[in-house]
Amino acid sequence: MGKYQFTHSWRLQTTAQAVWERISDFEAIEDWEGVTFQKVYHHGHPHGVGDHYRMHIRTRFGYRLAFQFSIVEKQECALIRLEATGDLHGYGIFRLKQCGDCTVLHYYWEVQTTKPWMKWCEPWLRPFFIWNHNQVIYRGIQGLTQHLKLQLP
Structure with missing residues (x-):
């Protein structure tokens, strides 16, 4: 239990x-x-492969998640692959593809919760955890589009 797979795609102008x-x-x-x-x-690799980051998330329901992720692969303008450990354990992949005057940004995230209370409550709260994930991702794409001065897809 507590395993999640998410796929998100956006077409950005x-x-x-x-x-x-x-x-x-x-x-x-x-x-x-x-x-x-x-x-x-900082691993020292020119593209950041091997670098480790700490990520903190404050969710809409008020609980917080903290985990560390490391960059395991980077291909400029095309791919970022990372592995996560901590409150969430798993991996994520960002893919970019230029399609005419647009970019398709695709994100895949496969993780398992490790916080004891989340694992225990998962059978009842799974829909809320999914909703929370989608809210966090929405705020991320909202921030990205605002930064790039684009319309939210």
Whole structure:
């Protein structure tokens, strides 16, 4: 129990380069309401592979999540793959694809909750956890589109 898989896709009226510049520099993301990033380890790889970050999320229901993630793969303007440990354990993949004058941003997130209270309550609160996840993601895409001065898709 407590395992979740999420898939999100957005079509943004901008270049893959513009989206990449924003999503690939986690510490610079300041417009994602309720979410903060802190680099805790710099591996030294020129593209950030091996770097570790601490992510804190304040959800709409008031509970907080904290986890560490590491960058395991990066392909400029195309892919970021990360692995997470902490309150959430699993992995995420961002994919970007230029389609004419738009960029398709696709995000896949597969995680398992590790907080004891979440694992215990999961059979009853699963719909609320999913709703909360979707709210966090919505605030993220809202911040991204505001930063890039785009219409929210």
